[in-house]
Amino acid sequence: MKKILTTIALVNFFLSISIFSQTIPALPTPASYAAAEVWGDSIYFFGGSNDFSGTELYKRIYKYNGTSWSYYDTIPFDHVWGFESAIKGDSVFLFGGWPSGAGKFYLYRLSTKTWTQLANGPLVFSNYGHTMEFLNGYVYAFYNGSAARYDPSTNGWVNLTSANNSASFSSSTVYNNEIYITGWSLSLFYKYNPTSNTWTQLADLPEFVSGGSLRAIDNNIYLVGGSTGFSNGTLLKIYKYDVSTNQWTLYGQTISSKRAYMEDVLYKNKFYILGGMNENFQAVNTVEFVMNQTTDVDDNNVIPTDFVLEQNYPNPFNPSTKITFVVPNVGSGLALTVLKVYDILGNEVTTLVNEEKPAGVYEVEFNAGNLSSGFYFYELQAGNFLQTKKMILIK
Secondary structure, eight states: OHHHHHHHHHHHHHHTTTOSOOOOOOOSSOOBSOEEEEETTEEEEEOOBSBTTOOSBOOEEEEEOSSOEEEEEEOSSSOOBSOEEEEETTEEEEEOOBTTOTTOEEEEETTTTEEEEOOOOOTTSOSSSOEEEEETTEEEEEETTEEEEEETTTTEEEEOOOOSSOEEEEEEEEETTEEEEEEEGGGOOEEEETTTTEEEEOOOOSSOOBSOEEEEETTEEEEEOOBSSSSSOOOOEEEEEETTTTEEEEEEEEOSSOOBSOEEEEETTEEEEEOOBOTTSBBOOOEEEEEEOOSOOOOTTOOOOSOEEOOOBSSSBSSEEEEEEEEOOOTTSOEEEEEEEEETTSOEEEEEEEEEEOSEEEEEEEEOTTSOSEEEEEEEEETTEEEEEEEEEOO
8 A cells, every 4th residue: 555655656757847848839820821840949830821812921130049939030021821941051042922922032030030032933933822842952842743953052043854743832841852742633642862863652642632731750650631622721631751661651640630731840759730720711829749750860951059868758668768869060070878777766767879970959769668666766967967867657
């Protein structure tokens, strides 16, 4: 009986100190068909509108700093519904947007809050319905089967090989230096190879989906929500694409409500969808966690500014738990990083990490299958940074 009461007390204690994964609060205002990017330890949310008709246009940028959302800056133009973004470092490239943004292309520097209008993109691109990615030094834009590449070093565009099928309200993601694109007519699914400037048609989607969030997570690609038409959100489903087998399957999880034209980000190794349009053609302010990225992140767009040691999850755990930590950019480019686990008496249990690491977000697994229940401590030391956190193993 004493053991049971002790266990219950320990569980209640850890529940009281927010042991579970972080929840990002709702957006400051309902918004759909906007843009969102991650830089450093913050999420930046650009523009959008309150409904499918673009009745109210939001010419502003919001920033989530890890705790709350706040106003960050004003957008100096009104074509903020349906524009597309890509990021490199603190440089956000923004393309198109309704009502007057066809072909217009801008650079926004997050660190200085400065705007620069760049060379116009190909006029075949509409105000909206396109998608864009930054890959290997270039910006790639796609619309209705057409493709173009922007070179930041020359401020110039070139047209690329086009696909032979139309697509609009597209979504894209990068995996293994290729760009995967949904939103094609007839449920088609393609990938584009920038090196060879070629298209490959892949397995059809199980159904036509436009305006879904497409994201490569670990070694699979996930399509979240969307519309079975070209307007309101009609899907709760998440589809999973296995790159190795070229097959789509229905993922065993849904989102909380039907919506399309959400923005999506990978923030601290977690996949989130933000905002979007519901089945009544109205924008929502929902921010929803979808899944974890379980492999180490190597993303040039994420430039951490501080060392961070997060609370392990799950906690309490049995027998394994995951520990996430952040290494910022240091002068030498690499930081000697040591992550160790100790028991309650201060005896070292194991060393999880002991190597020089570049800037990035990392996640490691601690398996305590051969250990007894009780309190344990994990400690991260890197340069002058030293932090220790407590976790509990309950068997």
